[in-house]
Structures are given as C-alpha cells and as structure tokens.
Amino acid sequence: MIGEELVQLLTPEGERIANSEYESTLGIDEIFGLYRDMVIIRRLCNESTSLQRQGQLALWAPVQGQEAAQIGAGRALQPMDFTFPTYREHGIAWCRGVPPKDMLRLFRATSNGGWDPQKYRHSVPTVVLGNQALNAVGYAMGIQRDGAEEAVMAFFGDGASSQGDVLESFVWASSFNTPVVFFCQNNQWGISTPMSIQSKIPLYHRAHGFGFPGIRVDGNDVLAVYEVTKRALDSARVGGGPTLIEAYTYRLGAHTTSDDPTRYRIDAEVEVWKHRDPIERVKSLLVREYHVKSAKFDEVITEADAMALQLREDVLAMDRPDPITMFDHAYAAPHPLVEEGRREMIELGVSAASPS
Amino acid sequence: MTTTNMTMAKALNEGLRRAMEKNKKVLIMGEDVGKLGGVFRITDGLQKDFGEDRVIDAPLAESAIVGTAVGLAIRGYRTVCEIQFDGFVYPAFDQIVSQVAKLHKRSDGVYTMGLVIRIPFQGGIGAIEHHSESPEAYFAQTAGLRVVSCSNPSDAYWMIQQSIEHDDPIIFCEAKSRYWEKGEVDLDNPPQGLFDAAVRREGTDVTVIGYGSSVKTMLRAADTAVAEGTSLEIIDARSLAPLDLDTMARSLEKTGRLVVVQEAPHMASIGSEIVAELSERCFYSLRAPGLRVSGYHVPYPPSRIEEDYRPSVERILDAVDRVMGAES
Numbered sequence: 001m002i003g004e005e006l007v008q009l010l011t012p013e014g015e016r017i018a019n020s021e022y023e024s025t026l027g028i029d030e031i032f033g034l035y036r037d038m039v040i041i042r043r044l045c046n047e048s049t050s051l052q053r054q055g056q057l058a059l060w061a062p063v064q065g066q067e068a069a070q071i072g073a074g075r076a077l078q079p080m081d082f083t084f085p086t087y088r089e090h091g092i093a094w095c096r097g098v099p100p101k102d103m104l105r106l107f108r109a110t111s112n113g114g115w116d117p118q119k120y121r122h123s124v125p126t127v128v129l130g131n132q133a134l135n136a137v138g139y140a141m142g143i144q145r146d147g148a149e150e151a152v153m154a155f156f157g158d159g160a161s162s163q164g165d166v167l168e169s170f171v172w173a174s175s176f177n178t179p180v181v182f183f184c185q186n187n188q189w190g191i192s193t194p195m196s197i198q199s200k201i202p203l204y205h206r207a208h209g210f211g212f213p214g215i216r217v218d219g220n221d222v223l224a225v226y227e228v229t230k231r232a233l234d235s236a237r238v239g240g241g242p243t244l245i246e247a248y249t250y251r252l253g254a255h256t257t258s259d260d261p262t263r264y265r266i267d268a269e270v271e272v273w274k275h276r277d278p279i280e281r282v283k284s285l286l287v288r289e290y291h292v293k294s295a296k297f298d299e300v301i302t303e304a305d306a307m308a309l310q311l312r313e314d315v316l317a318m319d320r321p322d323p324i325t326m327f328d329h330a331y332a333a334p335h336p337l338v339e340e341g342r343r344e345m346i347e348l349g350v351s352a353a354s355p356s
Numbered sequence: 357m358t359t360t361n362m363t364m365a366k367a368l369n370e371g372l373r374r375a376m377e378k379n380k381k382v383l384i385m386g387e388d389v390g391k392l393g394g395v396f397r398i399t400d401g402l403q404k405d406f407g408e409d410r411v412i413d414a415p416l417a418e419s420a421i422v423g424t425a426v427g428l429a430i431r432g433y434r435t436v437c438e439i440q441f442d443g444f445v446y447p448a449f450d451q452i453v454s455q456v457a458k459l460h461k462r463s464d465g466v467y468t469m470g471l472v473i474r475i476p477f478q479g480g481i482g483a484i485e486h487h488s489e490s491p492e493a494y495f496a497q498t499a500g501l502r503v504v505s506c507s508n509p510s511d512a513y514w515m516i517q518q519s520i521e522h523d524d525p526i527i528f529c530e531a532k533s534r535y536w537e538k539g540e541v542d543l544d545n546p547p548q549g550l551f552d553a554a555v556r557r558e559g560t561d562v563t564v565i566g567y568g569s570s571v572k573t574m575l576r577a578a579d580t581a582v583a584e585g586t587s588l589e590i591i592d593a594r595s596l597a598p599l600d601l602d603t604m605a606r607s608l609e610k611t612g613r614l615v616v617v618q619e620a621p622h623m624a625s626i627g628s629e630i631v632a633e634l635s636e637r638c639f640y641s642l643r644a645p646g647l648r649v650s651g652y653h654v655p656y657p658p659s660r661i662e663e664d665y666r667p668s669v670e671r672i673l674d675a676v677d678r679v680m681g682a683e684s
C-alpha cells in the first residue's frame with residue numbers, strides 16, 4: 001500500500017531509517033518539542049470530543065492519527081509565512097499560536113472564524129472544500145509582487161483534491177511559479193468515501209502533470225514531515241515555486257462527532273493504523289536514542305491536562321453572543337439593509353443593545 | 357387508501373425507491389450517498405438494493421455531480437443529484453445555470469434535461485457555517501429551472517416522485533430541520549400537483565405565505581393569533597418557481613392582508629416576488645401593503661444565535677399586527 005517513494009525517517013517502531021534525499025536535522029530538544037506538541041493536540045482533541053458529547057460544542061472534527069502531519073508541517077513554518085486551513089487543522093493552529101479556546105469558537109457555534117488571522121498568520125477556517133487552495137495561490141502572488149521572502153501553505157484533504165478549485169489552483173501556482181506549498185493530508189477517507197474513489201494514482205503524482213514537484217511523506221512520521229515541509233517552504237521562499245506534499249496518514253476517529261464510521265469501514269483497518277501511531281513512534285525514539293526518562297513524559301501529560309482543564313473552563317465561559325453582533329462586519333462600510341435589520345432587532349428587544 | 361406514518365427523511369427515501377423501481381433510468385449521484393446512505397440517510401439502503409451503477413458515490417466535486425448528470429440526461433438517464441448541504445451547491449452553480457437551465461432551449465427541444473437537484477436547505481439544526489443557507493432565489497431567477505420545496509412527509513414522498521417524472525430540471529429544496537418529523541403519507545394518491553400551493557389552515561384576517569421550515573412557524577403563529585382574536589390563513593407555497601399565484605390570490609381576495617415568511621434575506625427574494633405579483637393581482641382587495649418577514653441581510657450567523665435570524669412567531673405576529681393596524 002505504501003509505495004517505495006514514501007519519505008520516512010522513522011519506522012513505526014521508532015527506529016531511524018536512512019533516506020537518500022532527506023535526513024533529520026533536529027536535536028533532542030526540538031524532537032521532544034514535537035512530541036510535546038502532539039500530545040497536547042491529542043489531549044485538546046479528546047477534551048473537545050467530550051465537550052461535544054456533553055452538549056457544550058455543536059460539533060467537533062477530530063484530528064487523532066494526524067498529529068504528526070500537522071505538527072511536523074506546522075513547526076516547519078516561519079513566523080512570516082501564511083497558512084490557509086480547513087476545519088481540521090487544529091495542530092497547525094496550535095503551531096501558529098492560536099489559543100485553543102479560539103479554535104473552539106467555530107465548534108461552539110459562537111463564531112464563524114474565531115481568531116485574528118493576521119495576528120497569527122493563520123487564516124480563518126474554510127469549510128467549503130477546496131476554496132482556500134485558490135485563495136492561497138492569490139496570497140502567494142501577492143508575496144511575489146511584494147518581493148518578500150515568504151511562503152504560503154494551503155491545507156486540504158484527499159477528498160477535496162477532486163474539487164475543481166484545487167486542480168485550478170495547481171494550474172495557477174504552476175503557471176506563475178508562486179511560493180505556495182500544497183499540503184494534502186491523505187487520511188484515506190472523505191467522510192465515507194474512500195481514497196480509491198478520488199484518485200487511481202497516488203495523489204502526489206498529480207503534481208508532476210501540472211509541472212511542479214510532488215512528494216509523498218509518511219504523515220505519521222513527524223521527523224520526515226518536518227524535513228520535507230521545511231525543504232519545500234525554503235525552496236518556495238526563494239523562487240523555487242510550488243510543491244505538493246501528500247502526507248500519507250489516517251483519520252483514526254470519526255469524520256466529525258456527527259459521523260458513524262462503523263457504517264462504512266472495518267475495524268481491522270483502524271487497528272492496522274493504530275499500530276502506526278505517530279506519538280508512540282517518536283516516544284520510542286526519545287526513549288531508545290536519548291534515554292528520556294518517564295518523569296519527563298509525565299510532565300508533558302501534566303501540562304496537557306492543565307491545558308485541557310483551562311480549555312474546558314474557557315469554553316464553558318464562552319457565552320452566546322449578543323444576536324446584534326450578526327450585523328457587525330457584514331460589510332466594511334455602512335449599508336442600509338444592515339442598518340434596517342439592526343434597528344428591527346433592537347426594537348424586538350432580543351439584544352442587550354438599547355434603542356438609540 | 358393506504359396511509360403510513362413516517363418521517364420526512366423516510367418519505368424521501370421511499371419516494372426515491374419507488375421512482376427507481378418504476379424507471380430503470382433513474383440514478384442517484386452524490387457525496388456519501390452509497391454505503392453511508394447520505395449524511396441525512398435519505399438514500400439509506402438504496403445502493404444495497406439497486407447497486408453501485410445506479411446509486412453512485414461521487415468523487416468530491418459538485419460541479420462534476422451536476423455536469424455529468426447533464427451528460428447522462430442527454431444519454432437518456434434521469435439523475436437525482438444530492439448536494440450534501442445548501443452551502444455546497446455553489447461549485448455546481450455554473451453547470452446548473454449555464455447547462456442544466458439552457459440546454460433544452462439551445463438544442464431546440466431535442467435534449468430533455470429531466471434531472472433533479474436535491475438540496476437540504478434552510479437552518480435550524482445548530483450547524484456550523486454553510487450548512488443553513490437559503491439559496492432558492494438564485495435558481496428561481498434563472499429561466500429554464502423550476503424550484504420546489506417540501507416540508508412534510510406527504511409532500512416529500514410525492515413531490516420527489518413528481519419531480520423525477522417531470523421533463524424540466526427541478527431544484528428540489530428540502531427543509532432539513534423537518535427531516536425527523538413524522539406525518540401521514542397516502543401511498544396511493546398524490547395530495548396535489550407538483551406546482552400547486554397548499555392552504556394549510558384556513559383563516560379570514562391575514563394571508564400568511566411561506567415555504568419549507570417556515571410553514572411550521574407560521575402554523576404556530578396562527579395558534580397564538582387565535583388567542584389574540586386574529587384569524588390567519590396559512591399557505592405553503594410548495595412551488596417557488598413557478599408560483600401558484602391563483603391559490604394565493606384567492607386567499608388574499610378574502611383576507612385583504614398579506615404577510616410572507618422566508619429564511620432568506622428579503623432583497624431580491626421569493627418573498628419579494630410574491631408581494632409584487634399579488635400587489636398587482638389583488639391591488640383593489642389589499643387593505644394594507646404586503647409585508648415580508650425574512651432573514652437579515654447578513655451572512656447566516658453562528659448557530660448559537662440563529663433563532664434570532666430566522667423568522668420567529670413573534671416577528672410574524674409583529675407583521676400581522678402591522679397589516680391589521682394599518683387600516684385602523
């Protein structure tokens with residue numbers, strides 16, 4: 001299933017393997033940092049799932065199994081780079097510095113965004129599949145015109161790779177040699193639709209047909225994802241043009257908390273992928289090669305638990321917005337229909353805003 | 357007469373099943389419609405019974421779902437396209453407006469664009485963005501398309517079959533917040549034609565017209581109004597393009613007062629069209645200007661505050677008071 005051309009620097013057992021093109025440049029502190037990030041993201045995801053189960057969130061899109069893909073990519077970014085996520089990029093958001101509570105505003109249904117995208121250089125979520133790939137290419141065209149040494153990264157899934165917008169974004173990125181890295185997390189499923197319905201060839205092969213390099217990396221190997229992404233970004237920043245990275249991974253959980261994957265996939269498949277757990281893999285390396293003590297791992301667990309506790313507190317304190325806020329920012333300049341609606345709502349008395 | 361009690365989701369499922377049994381050329385195509393049975397389970401079990409050739413799990417691309425349905429129509433198939441949620445129909449907009457709507461004309465009537473595009477629409481289910489929109493007016497504005505909406509099991513069962521049998525392309529809007537509500541379905545006889553409006557409750561003072569999710573809210577408003585001494589006549593438009601103006605005008609000639617309810621914003625909306633047409637037809641019977649109760653002119657809000665966006669009983673009754681008060 002996994003082809004020869006998969007870039008891997010760690011086996012599922014956490015043993016290093018040589019790769020002719022890539023080698024890990026990271027030391028113990030950085031590797032431990034990646035481990036910490038992944039544990040925190042998994043904890044965040046578990047906490048969010050239980051918050052949803054308890055009726056505190058409208059929905060949650062779990063990221064279990066994809067932590068290495070996201071943390072490896074997220075940590076390869078430079079502060080001035082810009083990112084365009086979907087609804088599932090919690091690990092990327094974490095690496096960009098978005099506070100966990102802000103990630104949950106969308107899922108608590110109190111906001112359609114949740115954070116200041118310019119502050120974190122991480123755009124607001126795109127739910128309509130594939131739209132953001134074109135937006136990312138446009139942003140990259142702006143970078144070119146500014147003569148800046150920056151790159152932009154567009155995230156999407158195996159399912160979205162079938163959308164016209166994504167394929168058109170490949171054409172544009174290629175024609176204008178834009179500084180964009182397409183990061184496709186192939187988690188094998190688009191809700192109930194298996195990868196085999198989206199593509200008969202490995203997804204990364206598509207890039208070649210559009211005129212730029214494509215590469216498949218073991219999405220459960222955080223060291224490999226980091227190196228592959230870093231090289232693609234470095235190249236993009238200095239005029240090397242686009243790259244498609246296919247992070248070969250697996251969605252261990254449901255599509256969202258509304259989904260029931262037992263209707264369409266077998267447990268045996270899930271079990272196989274559980275053995276390729278991205279977190280255990282790097283933990284094994286840390287123990288075997290760097291003799292990291294269990295106390296050090298425990299500290300991370302403690303930190304993750306504290307984060308989850310804080311997150312829960314923050315979410316519970318996140319009130320229903322005043323309905324009058326729906327009129328804010330619908331337009332940049334005053335608009336008569338918006339003003340009419342605002343007046344009507346104030347008269348209805350459902351807002352705390354007082355009649356003027 | 358055989359009547360059965362079922363949910364609207366089940367009624368759609370049964371209607372699709374019956375249409376597929378009747379006509380081997382009927383296909384279903386959409387995201388996750390096969391094994392999963394669609395995210396709302398409308399196509400549950402149909403792939404199992406009719407096979408993967410007739411119930412097709414689509415690669416993830418709405419433009420392709422509709423664009424290939426056009427080619428299938430040219431080849432003599434009738435495809436029911438499922439769009440997963442209202443907010444995801446826009447990638448297919450080009451195919452719908454440029455091909456689906458116009459090919460019959462462009463081919464001088466040689467091609468029949470008998471296809472149905474099912475769209476779960478409107479809000480009220482506490483979803484995230486793009487899952488609660490009301491895009492019906494975009495389609496109603498396009499010549500060549502017909503737009504209908506169902507909001508109860510009986511209509512769901514019959515209207516889906518009538519739409520599949522119809523030779524024009526139909527944009528089929530399903531009030532998703534009503535999927536789980538039960539009602540009686542007469543399995544032998546359709547209640548009425550596909551393009552007829554229905555008087556859901558008779559009344560004498562104000563005609564209230566709406567469709568989809570709004571119908572239930574309108575009926576609740578009618579209950580409350582009775583207590584206040586006002587009698588509302590409730591009309592479910594059912595067909596949004598064309599509109600059954602005869603049924604609507606008949607009511608308005610009786611009541612002289614009009615309120616139209618919709619989740620879509622009122623700018624260039626179905627509601628605006630109803631008010632304009634009826635003002636023309638019933639000018640001398642009108643005792644007050646027709647009013648629209650609509651969603652606001654802002655992107656659909658986060659669902660924690662969606663009930664303050666969607667027309668409420670209170671907002672409908674406010675409008676009723678205004679048309680009632682206009683002459684006193």
Ligand SMILES: Cc1ncc(C[n+]2csc(CCOP(=O)(O)OP(=O)(O)O)c2C)c(N)n1
Binds near residue numbers: 088127387
């Ligand atoms: C244009 C569009 N069509 C349909 C949907 C509904 N939908 C949401 S997620 C999803 C599957 C996406 O699969 P993939 O791109 O692989 O991403 P993943 O969810 O696996 O991360 C679908 C069909 C949507 N959000 N946007």
Ligand SMILES: [Mg+2]
Binds near residue numbers: 187
């Ligand atoms: Mg996927």
